[in-house]
Amino acid sequence: MARGVTRMSDLFLRTLREDPADAEVPSHKLLVRAGYVRRVAPGIYSWLPLGMRVLKNTERIVREEMDAIGGQEVHFPALLPKEPYEATGRWTEYGDALFRLKDRKKADYLLGPTHEELFTLMVKGETSSYRDFPVILYQVQTKYRDEERPRAGILRGREFVMKDSYSFDLTDEGLAESYAAHRVAYQRLFSRLGLEIQIVSAMSGAMGGSASEEFLAPTETGEDTYVRCLESGYAANVEAVTTPAPPEQSIADKPEAVVYDTPNTPTIDTLVAHVNTLGLGREFTAADTLKNVMVKTRLPGSTEWSLLGVGVPGDREVDMKRLEASLSPAEVVLLEDADFAANPFLTKGYIGPVGLAKNGVRYLVDPRIVTGTAWVTGADEHGRHVVDLVAGRDFTPDGTIEAADVREGDPSPDGAGTLVAARGIEMGHIFQLGRKYADALGLTALGSDGKPVTVTMGSYGVGVSRAVAAIAEQHADGKGLVWPREVAPFEVHLVIAGKDAAQAEAAETIAAGLAGAGLEVLLDDRKASPGVKFADAELIGVPTSITVGRGLANGVVEVTERATGERREVPVDEVVGALTGGR
Numbered sequence: 001m002a003r004g005v006t007r008m009s010d011l012f013l014r015t016l017r018e019d020p021a022d023a024e025v026p027s028h029k030l031l032v033r034a035g036y037v038r039r040v041a042p043g044i045y046s047w048l049p050l051g052m053r054v055l056k057n058t059e060r061i062v063r064e065e066m067d068a069i070g071g072q073e074v075h076f077p078a079l080l081p082k083e084p085y086e087a088t089g090r091w092t093e094y095g096d097a098l099f100r101l102k103d104r105k106k107a108d109y110l111l112g113p114t115h116e117e118l119f120t121l122m123v124k125g126e127t128s129s130y131r132d133f134p135v136i137l138y139q140v141q142t143k144y145r146d147e148e149r150p151r152a153g154i155l156r157g158r159e160f161v162m163k164d165s166y167s168f169d170l171t172d173e174g175l176a177e178s179y180a181a182h183r184v185a186y187q188r189l190f191s192r193l194g195l196e197i198q199i200v201s202a203m204s205g206a207m208g209g210s211a212s213e214e215f216l217a218p219t220e221t222g223e224d225t226y227v228r229c230l231e232s233g234y235a236a237n238v239e240a241v242t243t244p245a246p247p248e249q250s251i252a253d254k255p256e257a258v259v260y261d262t263p264n265t266p267t268i269d270t271l272v273a274h275v276n277t278l279g280l281g282r283e284f285t286a287a288d289t290l291k292n293v294m295v296k297t298r299l300p301g302s303t304e305w306s307l308l309g310v311g312v313p314g315d316r317e318v319d320m321k322r323l324e325a326s327l328s329p330a331e332v333v334l335l336e337d338a339d340f341a342a343n344p345f346l347t348k349g350y351i352g353p354v355g356l357a358k359n360g361v362r363y364l365v366d367p368r369i370v371t372g373t374a375w376v377t378g379a380d381e382h383g384r385h386v387v388d389l390v391a392g393r394d395f396t397p398d399g400t401i402e403a404a405d406v407r408e409g410d411p412s413p414d415g416a417g418t419l420v421a422a423r424g425i426e427m428g429h430i431f432q433l434g435r436k437y438a439d440a441l442g443l444t445a446l447g448s449d450g451k452p453v454t455v456t457m458g459s460y461g462v463g464v465s466r467a468v469a470a471i472a473e474q475h476a477d478g479k480g481l482v483w484p485r486e487v488a489p490f491e492v493h494l495v496i497a498g499k500d501a502a503q504a505e506a507a508e509t510i511a512a513g514l515a516g517a518g519l520e521v522l523l524d525d526r527k528a529s530p531g532v533k534f535a536d537a538e539l540i541g542v543p544t545s546i547t548v549g550r551g552l553a554n555g556v557v558e559v560t561e562r563a564t565g566e567r568r569e570v571p572v573d574e575v576v577g578a579l580t581g582g583r
């Protein structure tokens with residue numbers, strides 16, 4: 001990294017006094033106002049010199065920690081042919097998020113959203129025997145995703161920088177080791193970036209807790225919701241939370257199912273109130289009702305939609321993100337009026353499991369709906385509901401599905417306590433892919449016994465450009481950015497407060513001394529008022545600043561720590577030593 005003194009009179013920088021109109025989150029406002037990034041189009045940003053310095057520092061830290069676990073850096077093009085992605089099915093599976101384009105010969109290309117296919121093919125081309133493994137390859141590269149909701153500046157871009165690495169092993173134990181090495185590297189690199197991180201399980205229980213984990217930066221503005229169990233330390237992305245099934249109940253002692261007229265009961269609340277007037281000798285709540293939400297699903301590449309009924313206890317909502325995760329890679333949308341019109345057997349507002357079964361509609365239920373449980377639910381006729389419809393007696397679902405919302409206070413899946421919820425930004429993802437890509441693309445190695453072994457892979461991502469925004473999100477105050485030292489664009493911000501030639505001269509000497517000791521110095525030598533200079537220094541957020549002002553007459557300068565606001569006077573000829581600690 002170039003060391004030295006940058007003069008603000010030369011720096012290509014214009015700070016803004018106003019927040020950009022389109023900015024929703026603090027990091028976006030500050031990065032634009034302080035002159036780090038500029039918007040070109042939705043989700044597409046340019047980096048100005050200050051931003052480049054932080055981005056490069058971030059990349060350097062990521063590279064150092066990848067190198068430390070034996071990763072070897074490579075680089076792939078962003079412009080890629082369709083064929084490898086067709087072989088794995090992702091050309092279609094990726095859906096609208098993939099930027100597809102054609103060359104002049106009308107051949108299909110894409111802008112890489114992630115590079116599993118290319119890494120697999122590269123390793124296939126360069127290796128042959130078990131002796132070539134294990135190997136970890138990585139790149140720091142620009143990715144393209146046509147995100148549905150690009151937002152919050154560089155937090156969610158349509159063009160963004162990602163570090164992606166892939167491990168190639170011959171055994172499951174080897175994969176587990178590569179995964180563990182990445183986990184440690186990620187903990188180190190995020191800590192160096194100054195990011196507070198919560199590691200959460202990203203895979204539902206069935207696959208084993210550690211097969212996929214996300215590194216989230218906890219913040220209110222995050223798009224990911226995760227839950228934690230304070231008693232056990234369990235933490236998971238909401239999409240990965242599994243619902244513990246209650247014990248099955250006896251069917252024999254359940255009353256018969258009876259259909260009642262329930263006029264004007266379009267909502268769960270009105271339904272519960274009505275059922276409680278029927279004089280059934282029990283008090284019903286929303287949790288006794290079974291809500292059936294109708295969706296349609298479509299497999300990637302298919303044009304055909306299939307109906308699906310999703311049953312959840314009436315005191316819960318269907319969480320579309322959880323439903324999508326459960327049905328992935330199939331696409332899922334709620335039924336629209338036209339779908340109801342095309343399927344007249346669906347009586348909107350009164351749909352029940354019996355009618356769905358009669359009409360051959362697949363029906364999946366929340367895991368709480370176990371054999372022997374009795375429900376108030378739709379009777380498939382307008383204005384009518386059925387009471388005591390018993391699972392395993394009156395209806396048999398086609399299976400269970402994780403679709404109901406997860407709430408604070410829900411039991412932890414590990415049985416240790418209850419869950420609390422929080423929000424975060426996904427900063428990294430580590431994932432044991434296994435043999436999916438190696439199978440699809442024929443990546444094998446000749447084992448020591450001469451027999452081919454299919455390679456097993458891991459895939460690991462870090463949002464590098466997103467990290468810059470997340471750091472800004474976690475390290476800022478009302479006045480501006482507050483960069484952690486390792487990523488800051490400069491280490492010292494040196495302000496010449498007055499017009500006095502002696503101040504300028506002293507500042508030049510200090511700057512030269514700091515640069516000589518290897519520090520990056522930003523020298524504010526502009527002909528601006530001290531107020532403007534101090535406001536810019538706080539906005540830009542360099543960790544330490546030195547003000548050369550009136551105190552110089554008494555032989556002192558002022559040193560300010562941006563993070564704490566702590567100020568101290570230091571003799572002018574000691575300030576370099578004080579800041580470099582004898583470097």
Ligand code: ATP
Pocket residue numbers: 114145147154155156157158159160161162426427428429461462463464465466
């Ligand atoms: P998200 O759920 O936020 O869309 P993802 O699950 O699609 O993320 P991965 O495919 O695992 O993300 O990508 C690896 C990393 O790249 C993520 O952990 C995140 O830090 C970063 N990333 C993903 N999409 C974007 C984006 N649109 N803009 C900036 N960074 C991104």
Ligand code: MG
Pocket residue numbers: none
């Ligand atoms: Mg995404």
